Amino acid sequence: MAANGLFWWIGAGVLVLLELMSGTFYLLMVAVGFIAGGIAHLFGAGLEIELLVAALVAMIAVTVLRRSKLGHVTRRDASHDPGVNLDIGETLKVNEWHEGRARALYRGAEWDIELAPGETEGAHMYRITAFSGNTLVVAATR
Template sequence: MSESTLWWLLAGSTVALELFTGTFYLLMLAVGMAAGALAAHAGLGLAGQLTVAALTGSSLVVAWYFIKKRRASDPSVRSLRSVNLDVGEILQIDEWNLDGTASVKYRGAQWTVIHRPGNPPTPGSYRVAELVGSRLLVDKV
């Protein structure tokens, strides 16, 4: 069996494994293995094939990591109105505690309210942004 055939089998196995795990990183490694197979077709020795496969696969993994890190993440499920009907409701907060929380009566019960970090807690109207545990995270209206 030729070296290129082994590379293609490794690349195919990695793609199959990626389908079971759902990670995109294994697909990048499979592309590196395909590059190793192409290097074998080009007549490079085993050391050259390993170098091409390692450099291609690892550089694609690093590139994908930075692309994924740069992209804005999906909004939290806790902040979706379709999941939590409290999101978007307006609250009137008259006084904030020293620890950055407030207590409001909402839907017939006492709720603890926290403000989004970076916003100063001042009295006024606030919109519920998401539910964090049993606390309402709010943004100034």
């Protein structure tokens, strides 16, 4: 199977192609192990040594990836993320409050509005700070 070393190079190529579809970098690290196995074959190592080199390099590469910031996905709350909700940071006018809740016209539609924690009903202009379902969470503009 690995008698001519082509196995390592084809395997690395297939893993890189699969990595392009998954986008996780882990298959890329295993492909680095396959490349190391191919290099070991070029230096005349036996199949056992090639497999050992490929496995060790792949394990080390995956461990390094795991410990780097690329190995950890940071999840942010989309309800507060202006990159997800483009309305966050926009202002709107609220005329009348009822116990921290209101209805207001925003972008041509009536929305339920609620005050962000610690905010008061005294202002008329408010900035959208988050979404809570179909409700806009607002804070007074300063």
